[in-house]
Amino acid sequence: MPIPAEITPREHLRVFDLVREAGVDVSDWKNFAKGAAHEASNPKYCYEWSFLQPGRVVVLKLWHDKLIESNGHIEQHLNLIADARKEPTGSRVKRREHMRQAIHIAIDGKLPIRVIVMKARPPRITKTGKKTRTVDHQILDPLPWAVVSGEANGGIVLRRGAPTAPYVDQYDCTENADATPKKKDVPAGSVFVRDPSVRRRVLAVAMGLCELCKQPGFQLPNGSVYLETHHVIPLSEGGPDSVDNVVAICPNDHREAHHGKLAGDIRTRLLDVIGKRRS
Ligand SMILES: [Zn+2]
Ligand SMILES: [Zn+2]
Known part of the structure; x- marks a missing residue:
């Protein structure tokens, strides 16, 4: 063209x-x-x-x-x-x-x-x-x-002509996407605060490809590509809410990272993925 x-x-x-x-x-x-x-x-x-x-x-x-x-x-x-x-x-x-x-x-x-x-x-x-x-x-x-x-x-x-948010995650796709929890709105310790700009930057770097399996996320009706953002070291274990601890992965890999028999291996591989982003 x-x-x-x-x-x-x-x-x-x-x-x-x-x-x-x-x-x-x-x-x-x-x-x-x-x-x-x-x-x-x-x-x-x-x-x-x-x-x-x-x-x-x-x-x-x-x-x-x-x-x-x-x-x-x-x-x-x-x-x-x-x-x-x-x-x-x-x-x-x-x-x-x-x-x-x-x-x-x-x-x-x-x-x-x-x-x-x-x-x-x-x-x-x-x-x-x-x-x-x-x-x-x-x-x-x-x-x-x-x-x-x-x-x-x-x-x-x-x-x-690309959609305003070319890449979106699970927090964009909830019914009230704008209601990202803020510290003051929730009792201390009950919900972990996630900075939207961290998620946005991780999604932008992944460019719609799962950082674990490298397959593209699926498209929403408006053309945005869906992946899920995931804290490799969970916030509950003291992992930071920073670009260096967040990955964008497909929903299947995300569930497996939390619940799978191989969750420990996946964590190791994702830490490796984050390490390689810098090079
Ligand atoms: Zn994947
Ligand atoms: Zn997760």
Whole structure:
């Protein structure tokens, strides 16, 4: 599939208008020295690479020539941590870090990601010999995007049209999925608190494949892929609620990890899986 024409920028629409169209509150843009007449060029905002409306949407700016087609999907592969290492100083550092945080907020909060696609003018060489890219045309993609793989080595894959939560677990699929127990709501010691962002990151790293048997989880009607998150060392045994103690596995392996004759072996294998994620 070539990059669709509808996301080929052909006119220069203002970031201010596109961000507003995506559902971000831009009322603070007018609060700067030049005032409301120049709100669209408020430097605090207009050069950012990402925008956030808490609880609602994350907007990212992506270059058109860095979009790729992969197995019938339009994607962009980013490694903002590696980029930050390559370019440790300058004005782009903060924007990149804001973008990294915005992506995390989208993953943790299951927020839709809207993308502003930018086309660059031919590169210019600055006096210091640096190549700069400036935006020629840009548009807001009508389709939402989502992160479909995360971060074991810092790399992430953004995919156009993917469900907002591409990977879900048993806690997403209960009747009241939002009623994740909080400490204050439950008598001490009766229910263990699970941090949703830990589960989300583990699911993103597993990319829909059981970390034990490597088989894909099943699909829900909305296209999300289902696996179950599991604490390898149980919380009841003092295991931490952290990415280094949680795996995403298929329901069958999950039941076996708890109740099977081979539960001890499975625990050993899962500890091994976690150890290998880092390499
Ligand atoms: Zn499995
Ligand atoms: Zn479990």
